[in-house]
Amino acid sequence: MSVEDPRALRDAFGAFATGVTVVTANNPAGRPIGFTANSFTSVSLDPPLLLVCIAKTSRNYETMTGAERFAVNVLSETQKDISNTFARPVEDRFAAVDWRKGPNGCPIFSQVAAWFECSKQDLIEAGDHVIMVGRVTAFENSGLNGLGYARGGYFTPRLAGKAVSAAVGGEIRLGAVLEQQGSVYLVGDETLSIPSCTVEGDDPARTLAAHLEQLTGLNVTIGFLYSVYEDKSDGRQHIVYHALASDGAPQRGRFLRPEDAAQAKFSSTATADIINRFVLESSIGNFGMYFGDETGGTVHPIAKKDARS
Numbered sequence: 001m002s003v004e005d006p007r008a009l010r011d012a013f014g015a016f017a018t019g020v021t022v023v024t025a026n027n028p029a030g031r032p033i034g035f036t037a038n039s040f041t042s043v044s045l046d047p048p049l050l051l052v053c054i055a056k057t058s059r060n061y062e063t064m065t066g067a068e069r070f071a072v073n074v075l076s077e078t079q080k081d082i083s084n085t086f087a088r089p090v091e092d093r094f095a096a097v098d099w100r101k102g103p104n105g106c107p108i109f110s111q112v113a114a115w116f117e118c119s120k121q122d123l124i125e126a127g128d129h130v131i132m133v134g135r136v137t138a139f140e141n142s143g144l145n146g147l148g149y150a151r152g153g154y155f156t157p158r159l160a161g162k163a164v165s166a167a168v169g170g171e172i173r174l175g176a177v178l179e180q181q182g183s184v185y186l187v188g189d190e191t192l193s194i195p196s197c198t199v200e201g202d203d204p205a206r207t208l209a210a211h212l213e214q215l216t217g218l219n220v221t222i223g224f225l226y227s228v229y230e231d232k233s234d235g236r237q238h239i240v241y242h243a244l245a246s247d248g249a250p251q252r253g254r255f256l257r258p259e260d261a262a263q264a265k266f267s268s269t270a271t272a273d274i275i276n277r278f279v280l281e282s283s284i285g286n287f288g289m290y291f292g293d294e295t296g297g298t299v300h301p302i303a304k305k306d307a308r309s
Contacts, residue, residue: 020036021073048136052131067120068119074115117139118137178195193268209222216245
């Protein structure tokens with residue numbers, strides 16, 4: 001691919017899985033500001049340095065690069081909603097998050113995996129971004145697992161692994177609500193099913209991704225857990241992920257548009273419930289995780305629609 005194609009280059013950069021942070025500071029009037037960033041890394045232990053990149057087009061660029069202090073909040077795997085809030089042009093982002101001032105006054109979020117408060121060490125020009133190098137003056141490590149991000153989607157490997165470990169008795173089936181621009185991938189002709197496979201090895205997300213890519217011929221990113229349930233009719237434990245597919249037509253199966261779901265015939269009541277829930281949650285931009293069996297359970301809200309800037 002040509003390096004002159006910025007979209008293709010951005011997608012290639014997105015193959016590298018990262019954590020997700022929210023970088024915060026105070027404006028000259030003392031009001032908190034912040035933005036979502038995954039261009040974060042540690043630099044040095046002696047002296048303690050880290051860096052984060054900010055786009056020159058960011059609404060926070062002037063204030064953030066002019067601040068003498070800033071903080072990096074490493075989001076935990078249950079904080080996708082915070083990532084989305086600070087990636088969007090929301091007027092009062094801080095009204096939606098529990099935060100406090102750090103030792104040196106920077107906004108620090110509750111329940112993050114870790115946070116670092118820094119003094120500004122250096123600003124380095126880097127094309128359409130600026131690299132902000134910070135010297136760590138205070139930090140805290142909560143022990144919580146960080147939120148992952150790759151190829152335009154979030155992933156939570158620790159929660160996924162725990163779900164597989166907790167599924168006892170019977171065969172474990174992995175399934176996916178595989179989304180492409182709002183449509184969901186299904187297999188079958190007259191009767192439709194979500195794609196599924198059996199667990200192999202100790203990495204269910206990798207197993208499922210390989211299966212989906214073989215089916216569709218598309219690039220697939222496994223996201224968050226969508227449903228964990230026992231189907232007493234087939235004696236199986238089912239673990240269903242939300243996943244994202246790259247653009248293009250699949251070599252097998254098809255993508256069903258949300259408006260066509262009501263007329264579709266599904267292979268089981270459980271499949272119909274999963275698809276109908278996806279259509280509803282996608283329309284309001286707020287997803288949940290289902291725990292239960294094929295007849296009833298509980299949906300726990302976990303994330304708004306994936307969106308990054």
